[in-house]
Amino acid sequence: MNILHIDSAITGDASVSRLLTAEIVAKLKAxxxxxxxxxxxxxxxxxxxxxxxxxxxxxxxxxxxxxxxxLIDVSDRFLAEVKDADVLVIGLPIYNFTLTAQLKNWFDQIARAGISFRYTAEGPEGLMKGKRAIVAYAAAGTPIGSELDFASGYIRHMLGFIGITDVEFVPADGLAFDRDAGLARARTALDKIAA
Structure with a gap:
C-alpha cells in the first residue's frame, strides 16, 4: 500500500490537522x-x-x-505522487471558512485534462480511480458540513472530479470552544476507519 501524506497547515507543531494526519498514517501502516x-x-x-x-x-x-x-516538472511531480498512491491522507485545516491557499494551489496543479480527468460527451470523467482519500478536517469554529464550511464539499468535489470517490473525513471541529472534545470526536471517527 502506497500512502500519500499531505499536510498544509501553517501552524507547525500546534496544528491539529497535522496531528491527525500523522495518526491516520500510523493506523494505516500498523x-x-x-x-x-x-x-x-x-x-x-x-x-x-x-x-x-x-x-x-x-x-x-x-x-x-x-x-x-x-513549471511542467513541478506539476508532473505532484501528479506522479497522486498516481502512485493507493491512499491519500490529506490535512484540511480551515482558515477563514475554507481550505488553505496551498491546498487549493495543489488541486490546481493536479487538475489536468487528459491526465487526471478527461472530458466526455457525458461530462468530465476522473482518471485517478481506485484510490481512497482520508481527510483530517480541523477547525476552530467552523462545524463540518455547516453553511459556513466551504472546504469539505470542495475537497470531496475536487477529489471526485479526478476520480477519487472513496472519501472519508476525520473531523475535529469546535476546537476554539473545547479542544479536547474536538479531538475526541476526531479520534472516534478515526477508530471507525478501516486500516
Whole structure:
C-alpha cells in the first residue's frame, strides 16, 4: 500500500490537522510491512497557477523553454505522487471558512485534462480511480458540513472530479470552544476507519 501524506497547515507543531494526519498514517501502516509513505508538506510552498503556467502546462508546447519545463516538472511531480498512491491522507485545516491557499494551489496543479480527468460527451470523467482519500478536517469554529464550511464539499468535489470517490473525513471541529472534545470526536471517527 502506497500512502500519500499531505499536510498544509501553517501552524507547525500546534496544528491539529497535522496531528491527525500523522495518526491516520500510523493506523494505516500498523501491521502492514508493505506500506510506503510519500510525505508532501504544502506549507513549504505550492506555486499558484498563472498565465505562464497555462502556456507551459495546459498548452504543452512541443519545445518548452527552460522556464516552461520547470513549471511542467513541478506539476508532473505532484501528479506522479497522486498516481502512485493507493491512499491519500490529506490535512484540511480551515482558515477563514475554507481550505488553505496551498491546498487549493495543489488541486490546481493536479487538475489536468487528459491526465487526471478527461472530458466526455457525458461530462468530465476522473482518471485517478481506485484510490481512497482520508481527510483530517480541523477547525476552530467552523462545524463540518455547516453553511459556513466551504472546504469539505470542495475537497470531496475536487477529489471526485479526478476520480477519487472513496472519501472519508476525520473531523475535529469546535476546537476554539473545547479542544479536547474536538479531538475526541476526531479520534472516534478515526477508530471507525478501516486500516
Amino acid at each position: 501491521g502492514r510491512r508493505d506500506a510506503t509513505v510519500t510525505y508532501r508538506d504544502l506549507a513549504e510552498g505550492v506555486p499558484a497557477i498563472d498565465n505562464d503556467w497555462f502556456h507551459a502546462v495546459r498548452q504543452s508546447p512541443e519545445t518548452p523553454t527552460a522556464d516552461q519545463q520547470a
